[in-house]
Amino acid sequence: MTKLSIGKMARLNQVTVQTLRYYEKIGLMVPDLVDGETGYRYYHINQCARLDMIQYMKCLGMSLESIKHHFDQRDIQEFSVMLEDHKTWIHKKIEELATMKAAAQQYQENIGRYVNAPENGEIQLEQMRERRIFSYDAGVNFYESGMDTWEYMIRGLKNQVTIAHLPMVKFCNVGSILRKNNLADRKYYSTEIFIFVDEPNETTEILPGGTYLTVHCDDFYREKEFGNQLLDYARVHGYEVIGDYICEVVVELPIFEEERKLFIKLQVPVKRP
Amino acid sequence: MTKLSIGKMARLNQVTVQTLRYYEKIGLMVPDLVDGETGYRYYHINQCARLDMIQYMKCLGMSLESIKHHFDQRDIQEFSVMLEDHKTWIHKKIEELATMKAAAQQYQENIGRYVNAPENGEIQLEQMRERRIFSYDAGVNFYESGMDTWEYMIRGLKNQVTIAHLPMVKFCNVGSILRKNNLADRKYYSTEIFIFVDEPNETTEILPGGTYLTVHCDDFYREKEFGNQLLDYARVHGYEVIGDYICEVVVELPIFEEERKLFIKLQVPVKRP
DNA sequence: TATAAACTCTATTCTTAGAATAGAGTCAAG
DNA sequence: CTTGACTCTATTCTAAGAATAGAGTTTATA
Numbered sequence: 001m002t003k004l005s006i007g008k009m010a011r012l013n014q015v016t017v018q019t020l021r022y023y024e025k026i027g028l029m030v031p032d033l034v035d036g037e038t039g040y041r042y043y044h045i046n047q048c049a050r051l052d053m054i055q056y057m058k059c060l061g062m063s064l065e066s067i068k069h070h071f072d073q074r075d076i077q078e079f080s081v082m083l084e085d086h087k088t089w090i091h092k093k094i095e096e097l098a099t100m101k102a103a104a105q106q107y108q109e110n111i112g113r114y115v116n117a118p119e120n121g122e123i124q125l126e127q128m129r130e131r132r133i134f135s136y137d138a139g140v141n142f143y144e145s146g147m148d149t150w151e152y153m154i155r156g157l158k159n160q161v162t163i164a165h166l167p168m169v170k171f172c173n174v175g176s177i178l179r180k181n182n183l184a185d186r187k188y189y190s191t192e193i194f195i196f197v198d199e200p201n202e203t204t205e206i207l208p209g210g211t212y213l214t215v216h217c218d219d220f221y222r223e224k225e226f227g228n229q230l231l232d233y234a235r236v237h238g239y240e241v242i243g244d245y246i247c248e249v250v251v252e253l254p255i256f257e258e259e260r261k262l263f264i265k266l267q268v269p270v271k272r273p
Numbered sequence: 274m275t276k277l278s279i280g281k282m283a284r285l286n287q288v289t290v291q292t293l294r295y296y297e298k299i300g301l302m303v304p305d306l307v308d309g310e311t312g313y314r315y316y317h318i319n320q321c322a323r324l325d326m327i328q329y330m331k332c333l334g335m336s337l338e339s340i341k342h343h344f345d346q347r348d349i350q351e352f353s354v355m356l357e358d359h360k361t362w363i364h365k366k367i368e369e370l371a372t373m374k375a376a377a378q379q380y381q382e383n384i385g386r387y388v389n390a391p392e393n394g395e396i397q398l399e400q401m402r403e404r405r406i407f408s409y410d411a412g413v414n415f416y417e418s419g420m421d422t423w424e425y426m427i428r429g430l431k432n433q434v435t436i437a438h439l440p441m442v443k444f445c446n447v448g449s450i451l452r453k454n455n456l457a458d459r460k461y462y463s464t465e466i467f468i469f470v471d472e473p474n475e476t477t478e479i480l481p482g483g484t485y486l487t488v489h490c491d492d493f494y495r496e497k498e499f500g501n502q503l504l505d506y507a508r509v510h511g512y513e514v515i516g517d518y519i520c521e522v523v524v525e526l527p528i529f530e531e532e533r534k535l536f537i538k539l540q541v542p543v544k545r546p
Numbered sequence: 547t548a549t550a551a552a553c554t555c556t557a558t559t560c561t562t563a564g565a566a567t568a569g570a571g572t573c574a575a576g
Numbered sequence: 577c578t579t580g581a582c583t584c585t586a587t588t589c590t591a592a593g594a595a596t597a598g599a600g601t602t603t604a605t606a
Contacts, residue, residue, distance in 0.1 A: 005573090005582075005583080006582090006583070007581090007582065007583075012425075012428045013428065013431065014431065014432065014435050016564080016565080017582095017583080018563095018564060018565060018566085019563080019564065019565095021564095021584095021585095022563070022564055023564095026563090037572095038571080038572060038573090038583080038584075039571095039583080039584055039585080040572075040573090040582095040583060040584075041583085041584090045421050045424045045425065046420070046421075046424065046533070048424055048427070048428065049424075049525065049533045052427075052431075052444065053525070055441065055444075056441070056442070056444060056445050058563095059373070059376065059440075059441045059442045059444075060373050060376055060377050060380075060442065061370070061373045063562075063563090064562080064563070064564095065562090076384055076387070076524070076526065077384070077388070079384065080381050080384045080385075083377045083380060083381050083384075084381070086377055087374055087377050087378065090370050090373055090374045090377070091374065093370055094367055094370045094371065094374075096334075097334070097363050097366055097367045097370070098367065100332070100333050100334045100363055101360055101363045101364065101367075103332065103333055104333050104356045104359055104360050104363070105360065107333075107356060108353050108356050108357070111349055111350070111352065111353045111356075112353075114349070115350070147319070148318050148319075151318045151319065151321055151322075152285075152318070154321070154325075155285045155286065155321065158286065158287060158325075159287065162287050167332075168328065168329070168332045169329070169332045169333065171325065171328075171329060172329050251349070252322065252326070253349065260319070260322045278553075278554080278602090279553090279554070279555095280552090280553065280554075289593080289594080290553095290554080291592095291593060291594065291595085292592085292593065292594095294555095294556095294593095295592070295593055299592090310601095311554080311555075311600080311601060311602090312554080312555055312556080312600095313553095313554060313555075313601075313602090314554085314555090331592095336591075336592090337591075337592070337593095338591085547606100548605100548606085549604100549605090549606085550603100550604090550605085550606100551602100551603085551604080551605095552601100552602080552603075552604090553600100553601075553602070553603085554599100554600080554601065554602085555598100555599080555600070555601085556597105556598095556599090556600105557596100557597090557598095558595100558596085558597085559594100559595080559596080559597105560593105560594080560595080560596100561591100561592100561593095561594085561595105562590095562591095563590100564589105564590095565588100565589080565590085566587100566588085566589080566590105567586100567587085567588080567589100568585105568586090568587090569584100569585095569586100570583100570584080570585090571582100571583080571584070571585105572581100572582075572583070572584085573580100573581080573582070573583090574579100574580095574581085574582095575578100575579090575580090575581100576577100576578090576579090
């Protein structure tokens with residue numbers, strides 16, 4: 001019976017020589033015999049069966065650790081159980097990837113919204129669909145504070161997102177709410193920030209769909225100014241404000257500068273005159 | 274302005290201290306200032322924006338390398354292109370996983386076929402659906418050789434599978450074909466082995482669906498014996514053999530022994546009397 | 547002010563599944 | 577006997593940190 005040198009064995013099985021040496025090192029497949037003098041490895045043709053199985057299980061995405069464990073088990077029914085677990089694992093991975101893909105899509109759309117947005121200060125009437133939000137009350141009125149406070153508030157929200165086991169991918173567009181009662185007096189007072197979420201639960205709130213007056217702005221510090229323009233417009237044209245005012249961060253602009261640059265969209269729900 | 278120690282910065286952002294140190298090491302995010310005496314790192318609250326972006330892109334499944342590249346680009350439109358590429362990459366990953374899952378499912382079914390198979394030698398009449406195969410002619414009649422030759426033939430098939438860029442996950446149940454003309458003379462002569470494939474192409478062949486006489490056997494060396502029983506049965510009961518004889522390896526049994534142990538299913542297409 | 551607790555520093559090792567490399571020794575064909 | 581092909585061990589590298597040790601620093605409390 002001819003013995004196969006490591007190179008021949010490798011060529012026969014479409015693997016590299018290093019791979020075979022590595023498999024020996026971790027005890028996954030040991031050569032049939034090793035020359036005591038030279039240390040040369042020699043394989044038997046029958047060992048291909050094991051190598052096939054290793055490669056097959058690798059194709060299924062299993063780790064060499066699992067594969068080794070399987071060989072230790074020596075039970076085919078047990079293997080079916082292992083496959084079941086593995087399928088579950090694959091399923092989870094696929095779902096994770098699907099979430100990522102959806103998030104990437106969402107971000108692209110946000111960039112598109114920025115690129116195609118109307119001029120700064122151009123007021124529009126829009127139909128908005130119902131949205132769900134998860135909000136966090138920081139207990140501080142950020143309209144009276146600077147970017148630092150806002151930053152700390154965002155940290156608080158991030159913390160809550162983690163605690164509530166919400167997907168961090170939703171942390172890309174954040175918003176703030178100014179409640180209707182304060183809005184009536186043009187009192188810029190808000191302590192609440194939020195993220196948009198997909199699934200409802202006991203901690204989420206609903207932003208009603210309907211008609212909104214909106215305006216875009218690329219300077220976070222000029223929010224009040226644009227907010228007032230929006231309210232003036234409503235009054236002049238006879239629109240009645242019927243709900244809470246929202247400031248949505250559509251996208252962060254050059255994420256590169258030393259400070260945040262936010263592209264925001266202000267939104268207030270109205271009833272037509 | 275208060276400087277944030279590495280621990281505070283980490284806590285504020287739900288990352289570990291090591292992570293921040295690591296990001297500095299690879300130049301992804303450098304602390305605002307480093308004390309020359311003590312080497313203590315201090316961060317500025319505004320740096321949270323960058324950290325948010327890093328974490329967000331990580332959620333999308335991007336590598337720190339890509340993230341760094343993005344920060345170097347400083348262009349939001351370019352980022353949209355990058356997201357498009359990333360979506361394509363995710364899509365491929367999902368497809369790979371789906372293939373793996375299907376293969377795991379297939380293997381489980383094969384195990385099920387083994388577990389629920391009839392006794393060795395029990396002849397059955399079955400309806401089989403059409404199947405596609407990719408076959409390889411080794412140029413050697415394996416009925417005249419031992420397991421070694423069979424093993425070398427399988428290596429040849431594996432080689433062809435690689436060359437033809439067929440999915441290696443299909444390499445788990447292999448089969449051999451004995452053509453009808455040889456079958457008529459009970460001449461066990463075959464040089465062809467194959468794997469089952471899903472997609473047709475110019476190199477694939479079709480095994481017609483229809484009525485088959487089948488028998489299972491857990492000893493590779495007794496194939497001829499069981500094959501003859503199958504043919505005897507056909508003759509005695511008036512079935513006419515109308516196509517090629519197939520020997521399908523359903524599953525490899527204890528993949529653990531020094532030699533292959535194959536559980537095979539012999540199949541011959543017939544016309545009812 | 548002294549002390550203890552909490553914090554931070556650098557440096558090293560570990561994780562997967564091999565790939566790449568260097569320098570030395572071995573095998574097979576002509 | 578030579579030459580080219582092959583093989584050996586050993587080390588380093590990949591990604592994204594986690595874990596650890598041992599030493600030094602800051603902060604809070606007494």
